Amino acid sequence: xxxxxxxxxxxxxxxxxxxxxxxxxxxxxxxxxxxxxxxxxxxxxxxxxxxxxxxxxxxxxxxxxxxxxxxxxxxxxxxxxxxxxxxxxxxxxxxxxxxxxxxxxxxxxxxxxxxxxxxxxxxxxxxxxxxxxxxxxxxxxxxxxxxxxxxxxxxxxxxxxxxxxxxxxxxxxxxxxxxxxxxxxxxxxxxxxxxxxxxxxxxxxxxxxxxxxxxxxxxxxxxxxxxxxxxxxxxxxxxxxxxxxxxxxxxxxxxxxxxxxxxxxxxxxxxxxxxxxxxxxxxxxxxxxxxxxxxxxxxxxxxxxx
Amino acid sequence: xxxxxxxxxxxxxxxxxxxxxxxxxxxxxxxxxxxxxxxxxxxxxxxxxxxxxxxxxxxxxxxxxxxxxxxxxxxxxxxxxxxxxxxxxxxxxxxxxxxxxxxxxxxxxxxxxxxxxxxxxxxxxxxxxxxxxxxxxxxxxxxxxxxxxxxxxxxxxxxxxxxxxxxxxxxxxxxxxxxxxxxxxxxxxxxxxxxxxxxxxxxxxxxxxxxxxxxxxxxxxxxxxxxxxxxxxxxxxxxxxxxxxxxxxxxxxxxxxxxxxxxxxxxxxxxxxxxxxxxxxxxxxxxxxxxxxxxxxxxxxxxxxxxxxxxxxxxxxxxxxxxxxxxxxxxxxxxxxxxxxxxxxxxxxxxxxxxxxxxxxxxxxxxxxxxxxxxxxxxxxxxxxxxxxxxxxxxxxxxxxxxxxxxxxxxxxxxxxxxxxxxxxxxxxxxxxxxxxxxxxxxxxxxxxxxxxxxxxxxxxxxxxxxxxxxxxxxxxxxxxxxxxxxxxxxxxxxxxxxxxxxxxxx
Numbered sequence: 160x161x162x163x164x165x166x167x168x169x170x171x172x173x174x175x176x177x178x179x180x181x182x183x184x185x186x187x188x189x190x191x192x193x194x195x196x197x198x199x200x201x202x203x204x205x206x207x208x209x210x211x212x213x214x215x216x217x218x219x220x221x222x223x224x225x226x227x228x229x230x231x232x233x234x235x236x237x238x239x240x241x242x243x244x245x246x247x248x249x250x251x252x253x254x255x256x257x258x259x260x261x262x263x264x265x266x267x268x269x270x271x272x273x274x275x276x277x278x279x280x281x282x283x284x285x286x287x288x289x290x291x292x293x294x295x296x297x298x299x300x301x302x303x304x305x306x307x308x309x310x311x312x313x314x315x316x317x318x319x320x321x322x323x324x325x326x327x328x329x330x331x332x333x334x335x336x337x338x339x340x341x342x343x344x345x346x347x348x349x350x351x352x353x354x355x356x357x358x359x360x361x362x363x364x365x366x367x368x369x370x371x372x373x374x375x376x377x378x379x380x381x382x383x384x385x386x387x388x389x390x391x392x393x394x395x396x397x398x399x400x401x402x403x404x405x406x407x408x409x410x411x412x413x414x415x416x417x418x419x420x421x422x423x424x425x426x427x428x429x430x431x432x433x434x435x436x437x438x439x440x441x442x443x444x445x446x447x448x449x450x451x452x453x454x455x456x457x458x459x460x461x462x463x464x465x
Numbered sequence: 466x467x468x469x470x471x472x473x474x475x476x477x478x479x480x481x482x483x484x485x486x487x488x489x490x491x492x493x494x495x496x497x498x499x500x501x502x503x504x505x506x507x508x509x510x511x512x513x514x515x516x517x518x519x520x521x522x523x524x525x526x527x528x529x530x531x532x533x534x535x536x537x538x539x540x541x542x543x544x545x546x547x548x549x550x551x552x553x554x555x556x557x558x559x560x561x562x563x564x565x566x567x568x569x570x571x572x573x574x575x576x577x578x579x580x581x582x583x584x585x586x587x588x589x590x591x592x593x594x595x596x597x598x599x600x601x602x603x604x605x606x607x608x609x610x611x612x613x614x615x616x617x618x619x620x621x622x623x624x625x626x627x628x629x630x631x632x633x634x635x636x637x638x639x640x641x642x643x644x645x646x647x648x649x650x651x652x653x654x655x656x657x658x659x660x661x662x663x664x665x666x667x668x669x670x671x672x673x674x675x676x677x678x679x680x681x682x683x684x685x686x687x688x689x690x691x692x693x694x695x696x697x698x699x700x701x702x703x704x705x706x707x708x709x710x711x712x713x714x715x716x717x718x719x720x721x722x723x724x725x726x727x728x729x730x731x732x733x734x735x736x737x738x739x740x741x742x743x744x745x746x747x748x749x750x751x752x753x754x755x756x757x758x759x760x761x762x763x764x765x766x767x768x769x770x771x772x773x774x775x776x777x778x779x780x781x782x783x784x785x786x787x788x789x790x791x792x793x794x795x796x797x798x799x800x801x802x803x804x805x806x807x808x809x810x811x812x813x814x815x816x817x818x819x820x821x822x823x824x825x826x827x828x829x830x831x832x833x834x835x836x837x838x839x840x841x842x843x844x845x846x847x848x849x850x851x852x853x854x855x856x857x858x859x860x861x862x863x864x865x866x867x868x869x870x871x872x873x874x875x876x877x878x879x880x881x882x883x884x885x886x887x888x889x890x891x892x893x894x895x896x897x898x899x900x901x902x903x904x905x906x907x908x909x910x911x912x913x914x915x916x917x918x919x920x921x922x923x924x925x926x927x928x929x930x931x932x933x934x935x936x937x938x939x940x941x942x943x944x945x946x947x948x949x950x951x952x953x954x955x956x957x958x959x960x961x962x963x964x965x966x967x968x969x970x971x972x
Contacts, residue, residue, distance in 0.1 A: 213749065409517050
């Protein structure tokens with residue numbers, strides 16, 4: 160009898176545990192789902208708004224599904240598809256080339272700075288770190304680019320500004336410094352020179368950090384429009400973000416103009432076009448991010464920030 | 466593993482080197498190709514202005530150069546910089562002493578006063594009378610005074626509408642539907658609109674109309690020109706009839722209170738939406754036909770056609786404010802000559818052409834006859850897009866900024882409803898009452914900090930009065946107290962001191 164009661168109690172306790180377990184699981188998941196929605200819904204709203212008829216958007220406001228489906232916003236933007244495609248090409252080229260160049264410049268620099276036996280370690284570190292605290296300001300920057308380097312209106316002008324980012328160099332340096340020095344000693348005993356140690360030992364071990372810096376750098380290049388604003392006048396070299404900015408600001412200027420001539424602003428989508436631009440500009444970057452995400456997480460957890 | 470990474474590393478290095486090499490050697494200077502051997506040896510003027518670069522600009526530029534080379538012995542390079550980039554680019558060009566000859570400047574873009582203070586612009590008062598006599602004489606000396614800063618004229622004034630006769634615009638379809646056209650024509654002050662707005666409100670409330678509210682923005686009623694004040698800096702103003710030119714704090718005047726009370730009353734009556742909207746939303750709302758009244762906007766000859774072209778509804782309008790000639794109205798559109806220009810004399814001769822030679826000016830504004838436009842009615846100076854194009858935007862050259870390049874009264878009309886607007890506008894400019902402080906420009910430097918805090922206060926306390934969401938008596942009281950705390954009296958006293966000095970220097 161008592162054994163049976165005990166068994167029953169035991170069973171009840173297990174049931175209770177099971178319920179509690181599921182309640183806690185359920186609530187944690189609930190919170191996470193909610194957080195996920197907070198991130199996702201604004202994006203969905205943008206996509207939906209970009210496919211909504213301009214007038215319907217004004218009348219009905221934003222909704223998760225387009226109240227009146229229309230591709231007019233995209234048609235307006237793609238009225239000149241060559242310009243958009245060229246801008247994509249410019250952006251992709253600058254992003255890929257820029258990231259490769261940036262990594263090949265920053266990683267040797269960071270590695271050298273990480274080696275305690277490097278003679279110029281302190282002055283060079285200071286030199287890199289100093290640029291994080293002080294910079295010349297926009298006008299000297301402009302003079303350097305246009306009158307000394309003379310790179311205005313070239314793709315080079317778009318690549319130069321992010322080739323070496325002091326902060327990323329520091330992150331990489333910290334990562335390289337965390338590699339066991341025994342590995343380097345062992346390589347040296349095996350007869351490897353400095354270059355070989357860097358290429359065959361340090362770099363492969365630093366892959367997670369490199370991947371993360373590559374991602375950051377690529378995003379910098381992808382999202383950059385101010386460099387083009389300062390240095391690019393040739394419309395054929397406009398990167399994507401800048402082209403979208405220009406389309407937007409020209410549309411606004413057209414509305415502000417006191418002499419309107421024959422343009423009927425009523426059939427120019429503005430709000431939906433803005434959303435369509437956001438989709439075009441962030442869409443590829445978002446996919447890119449998904450692709451690199453696992454490296455990013457590993458890079459962060461593997462101590463890049465420590 | 467190490468081999469793979471090394472190889473890929475080397476490969477990427479090679480790629481990078483190839484890429485940067487290609488971009489350095491191949492692309493440098495692609496855009497710098499502009500050989501025009503025909504005009505070899507002639508000075509080339511670089512003219513920078515905001516605008517969308519036009520596909521056919523090279524052809525137009527060639528035609529202009531033919532014309533200019535003969536008459537003034539110089540050629541021009543037109544450089545349109547996209548609207549969103551203009552301010553930054555011209556700022557950097559100025560700051561880094563990059564060479565150019567002419568640029569568009571105004572208080573609202575490529576700031577004229579800042580350019581003068583920084584000595585980016587050349588003084589023109591000695592060059593204009595001798596090198597641009599027709600242009601110089603086409604404007605009254607009162608008008609030229611407005612562009613004068615620290616004793617010199619640094620900007621060539623583009624003739625356009627100088628005055629701001631504010632008044633309401635109402636959609637004609639709504640007026641006709643409700644039979645209010647006559648009542649609207651009889652309106653002489655804003656209070657008279659009351660009954661009209663009430664009827665439109667009832668109409669908007671009916672479920673079978675697209676109309677949702679009467680108007681979408683009441684704030685323009687607060688604008689100083691509506692009530693006979695010449696707005697100066699930071700909520701300070703001078704009454705147009707006050708010859709002694711006393712500076713007053715606008716928010717302390719009876720007129721400000723009257724405007725705020727009207728706004729509050731109409732807001733409470735539900736004539737405007739309760740949530741404050743951005744300009745973009747307001748424009749879309751108007752285009753969508755949700756509102757029927759623009760309560761206070763600039764009413765000018767040809768204005769109705771312009772509003773219709775921009776937002777797509779036929780409108781009627783009625784000027785209420787007395788036209789007032791102010792410094793701000795005159796200097797709204799200027800062209801300046803760079804202080805480091807190598808050819809200032811040719812630049813001034815170019816200004817003479819755009820301001821007094823209709824053929825030249827219209828080529829710059831509208832393109833080439835037969836290519837971009839053709840006569841619709843030569844006697845009326847009315848043109849239409851060339852070759853049956855649906856709009857000027859499809860012809861390959863349509864900067865659509867006549868007011869930026871020169872004297873708009875010389876511009877060909879592009880719409881039959883505009884015909885005759887220019888003489889009327891010129892007459893409006895001529896007949897307008899000159900402000901007692903026309904030509905005076907406030908030097909902000911001594912009270913820069915106070916102005917910054919006044920501007921913050923203005924946003925915090927004056928904007929709610931403009932939308933009608935706060936009680937008037939309390940709102941004005943709070944605004945004025947905050948303004949005084951922010952130091953508006955010091956700004957006022959400084960301005961008064963400068964005005965008095967300016968007056969005694971000019972009398």
